[in-house]
Amino acid sequence: MIIVEGLSKKYGSKLAVNNVSFTVPDGQVTGFLGPNGSGKSTTMRCMLGLDAPTQGRVIFRGECGGKAYDDEFAKLRNKPAVAGAILDAGWFHPNRSGWNHLRVIARGAGISDDRVEQCLAVVGMTEAANQRIGGYSLGMKQRMGVATALLGDPQHLILDEPINGLDPEGVSWMRRTIRTLAEQGKAIVVSSHLLAEMEQTADRLVVIGKGTMIGEYSMAEFLADGTIVEVETPQADELQQRLAERGLTAAHHSTNALAAQGVSVVRVPVPADHDDMKLRTIIAEVALTNSILVVGMATHRENLEQRFLEATKNVQEYHTDDAVAAPAPTN
Structure with a gap:
């Protein structure tokens, strides 16, 4: 050691x-x-x-x-x-x-x-x-x-x-x-x-x-801080409320493709004292208990590069604006 x-x-x-x-x-x-x-x-x-x-x-x-x-x-x-x-x-x-x-x-x-x-x-x-x-x-x-x-x-x-x-x-x-x-x-x-x-x-x-x-x-x-469980449901507001009652933070949004089907995505960050499988189990239990329809569930993890850039964003030696292109040459 x-x-x-x-x-x-x-x-x-x-x-x-x-x-x-x-x-x-x-x-x-x-x-x-x-x-x-x-x-x-x-x-x-x-x-x-x-x-x-x-x-x-x-x-x-x-x-x-x-x-x-x-x-x-x-x-x-x-x-x-x-x-x-x-x-x-x-x-x-x-x-x-x-x-x-x-x-x-x-x-x-x-x-x-x-x-x-x-x-x-x-x-x-x-x-x-x-x-x-x-x-x-x-x-x-x-x-x-x-x-x-x-x-x-x-x-x-x-x-x-x-x-x-x-x-x-x-x-x-x-x-x-x-x-x-x-x-x-x-x-x-x-x-x-x-x-x-x-x-x-x-x-x-x-x-x-x-x-x-x-x-x-x-x-x-x-890597855990960048892990999120995404739940597809037509009852996003209710699921978000019920998860909040269990002490879980959640937010929801909808894509055009899902909105056409009346479905939104609820994003639930994995807490520090959980892993994603434990969180998925809790979400499933909450949905079942409250008769909330879930049509899809998946875990999304940020990779090490994404987490590293987030953790070191305030201590980078050089900072650039990706939206700013180099000026065009003048005659």
Whole structure:
């Protein structure tokens, strides 16, 4: 487990990260989300001890060499199994082969060449291992970054944009790899701007904006606020009233196609202490008890991108008006 407590980081007079706290549990993938300039990369560098936080601390908890540890990263530098990371897919020496890159890092950490071979096989880079890294595609460099992060068989993985540059097969491979590593009990934090992919990969989310916490959620919790049950009924007013008596907020509208059939749509947001199936059951019971005709019912969920944009709308670095087009050139 990784525990981030009250982390702040200043660069001169600029406060890049302000009192950020969250956890990264073992055996789960924690998605780390935020708009550009939100402080994600700074937070990750502080977590790894590459930048010293101005305030706060980061605790790594687990086992290394059969011994339990519960300490700050700075005191664990001589224990290579504590954490592995991908922070920059372009930091390799271009004239080294993939094999030599991994071997140099392994030798410095007291890791055998056999482990180098194992990590190359895990990422599917065995055949390309003797090629110069300068000739690798960005996707190949991302795979090599994963191999490097895994050299010490770390308990914790911190991955900054690991999907960048991957083709669809590579994206699928990365997702499966991250999920498999989590199933092995590792604590994994992943940042990415590819939110559709994150929705399939992460178990939970940490969201920040302008260097401050927006929230820490399970994926289900974060998506729940955007989940609505829509009910088609010719008795919309009565259904809305009866649901209000049960403490449920509802609103209704009608489309032209439905209005021609005398039907309206009642939209009922799923409360925080319900799931959509429980809400659908309550709606059905209310309709049955009050002899309200229901001709259709469906659950509609906002996806992660929609929920993320809603949650971060006040902390975006740049704001645009979609309705305003660029002015036409003048002669």
